Amino acid sequence: MKIRRSDRLVDMTRYLLAHPRTLISLTKFADQYESAKSSISEDLAILKRTFLQNGTGILETIPGAAGGAKFTPIMTEAEAENFVDGLVNEISDETRVLPGGYVYLSDLLGQPWILEKIGRLIATQYIKEPIDAVITAATKGVPVAQSVAEALNVPFVIARNDTKVTEGPTMSVNYVTGQAKRLEKMELSRRSLPMGSRVLIVDDFMKAGGTIRGMESLVREFEGTVAGVAVVVEGEVEHRVIDKYSALIHVNTDKEGGLLDVRAGNFKTEIYQDNSQLQQLTKK
Amino acid sequence: MKIRRSDRLVDMTRYLLAHPRTLISLTKFADQYESAKSSISEDLAILKRTFLQNGTGILETIPGAAGGAKFTPIMTEAEAENFVDGLVNEISDETRVLPGGYVYLSDLLGQPWILEKIGRLIATQYIKEPIDAVITAATKGVPVAQSVAEALNVPFVIARNDTKVTEGPTMSVNYVTGQAKRLEKMELSRRSLPMGSRVLIVDDFMKAGGTIRGMESLVREFEGTVAGVAVVVEGEVEHRVIDKYSALIHVNTDKEGGLLDVRAGNFKTEIYQDNSQLQQLTKK
Numbered sequence: 001m002k003i004r005r006s007d008r009l010v011d012m013t014r015y016l017l018a019h020p021r022t023l024i025s026l027t028k029f030a031d032q033y034e035s036a037k038s039s040i041s042e043d044l045a046i047l048k049r050t051f052l053q054n055g056t057g058i059l060e061t062i063p064g065a066a067g068g069a070k071f072t073p074i075m076t077e078a079e080a081e082n083f084v085d086g087l088v089n090e091i092s093d094e095t096r097v098l099p100g101g102y103v104y105l106s107d108l109l110g111q112p113w114i115l116e117k118i119g120r121l122i123a124t125q126y127i128k129e130p131i132d133a134v135i136t137a138a139t140k141g142v143p144v145a146q147s148v149a150e151a152l153n154v155p156f157v158i159a160r161n162d163t164k165v166t167e168g169p170t171m172s173v174n175y176v177t178g179q180a181k182r183l184e185k186m187e188l189s190r191r192s193l194p195m196g197s198r199v200l201i202v203d204d205f206m207k208a209g210g211t212i213r214g215m216e217s218l219v220r221e222f223e224g225t226v227a228g229v230a231v232v233v234e235g236e237v238e239h240r241v242i243d244k245y246s247a248l249i250h251v252n253t254d255k256e257g258g259l260l261d262v263r264a265g266n267f268k269t270e271i272y273q274d275n276s277q278l279q280q281l282t283k284k
Numbered sequence: 285m286k287i288r289r290s291d292r293l294v295d296m297t298r299y300l301l302a303h304p305r306t307l308i309s310l311t312k313f314a315d316q317y318e319s320a321k322s323s324i325s326e327d328l329a330i331l332k333r334t335f336l337q338n339g340t341g342i343l344e345t346i347p348g349a350a351g352g353a354k355f356t357p358i359m360t361e362a363e364a365e366n367f368v369d370g371l372v373n374e375i376s377d378e379t380r381v382l383p384g385g386y387v388y389l390s391d392l393l394g395q396p397w398i399l400e401k402i403g404r405l406i407a408t409q410y411i412k413e414p415i416d417a418v419i420t421a422a423t424k425g426v427p428v429a430q431s432v433a434e435a436l437n438v439p440f441v442i443a444r445n446d447t448k449v450t451e452g453p454t455m456s457v458n459y460v461t462g463q464a465k466r467l468e469k470m471e472l473s474r475r476s477l478p479m480g481s482r483v484l485i486v487d488d489f490m491k492a493g494g495t496i497r498g499m500e501s502l503v504r505e506f507e508g509t510v511a512g513v514a515v516v517v518e519g520e521v522e523h524r525v526i527d528k529y530s531a532l533i534h535v536n537t538d539k540e541g542g543l544l545d546v547r548a549g550n551f552k553t554e555i556y557q558d559n560s561q562l563q564q565l566t567k568k
Binding site: 007014018046054056099110142158160162168189191 | 289294295302333334396399400423426430437439440444446450452
């Protein structure tokens, strides 16, 4: 049964959104919808135009009989600014400050629509970079890692401080916390990350960056490469132990638990200004 | 600028998939695409037919000028059987058995495409039920909770055993573990769950069900109602402390760490056989 163009467009949209950063062959679509490859190519041109106009993402199409399409979700700078402004507003609330200069974020990081935007925004920085896996530290980083992994369409893995949890054989590293300079241990299930992976490190909150540095050691222990570091919120500190990262939000608290300042982090520079690949792709 | 039907269909598909279980007014779409409501209604009829034919979900449309559309994602029984068969195959692996009769699942529960299917499958049981939030226990239940919450378009909250993590004021309960009968404590941030919510309890793995019962107490402490209990894998036990739940997979291990049996859980009965609302909606 041949399928109408309108029905094909609806189902191809669903399929491409559910399979980001994956090359789908023209043959697959042609077979599934029992349609000529020339019709599928016309459909893809419509999708490409609409996705670009609405800031949904980039649809790269490879023409010809052996061709196909690859959808990469992005967030436009305008949507990102608007979204981060909203978060800054939400977080600018004295009652969110917790002892130790931490900020309560769990309500925000338990909202699927916020997590989807965080994932798509962080993934926008790595639009053309190969990434094999996302890593985070248990527990509060997990929703962030899952969202970024969804947008990148790669697995995520969870490094743990508590050895209580049964995970089978693990690899562990010792690391020094950034501010208190305490020695801690962090471990990752051997089975969860293949050796030699290109890994993106993410977390919900970063202060001096000790936990991030612990994850960097862990990635090296798995003979992998750190593809980047991205956090949702960074706290103001005198000395940070890592230097290259992107943060959506910057928070400054005083020692008495007051909130001095909440503002957008460095994400505009890190994700948009230096991203020639993104600029090139969205200009087409 | 009036927008072509093809472009509208693509963007409406994206929008509805991203906003499940939410009534979107015809006016919103008509304004956004600068199109007549009658055209939007025709678009919605195409979407409804395509979503139903492909097993994507149910699009309920309310006709008339004040009408709108509500998209509810579902998984068909055929897709569910096929998906669970694949998981049973993956899990039927002696090397997954961990001390204490637990089964290593972290690699599977770190794959976005598997989590999307788990979320959509579990949400299918609650197609017409109002649910305000999803709850799980840290850490390994978190990805499951996030996926189910995405499909239901509600927030998720995380109950914790470790009091190390700063979360602000919490409410806590004591509970008895199901098998070892140890007394444990579980707590949830006061701020994360509004009082009186209808809550769906999910977890990655259930043995006797002590942790689930702990979460039931916690929900009651928040003056809420338990809307249901769903787990990905249940382990065979002599005596279970809860009786009503759905499980995708049933695992039986022996005391020496051998894998005796892996099979589909009771999800077909729980999710499909007794679900008159689902049957009615998908028959239309």
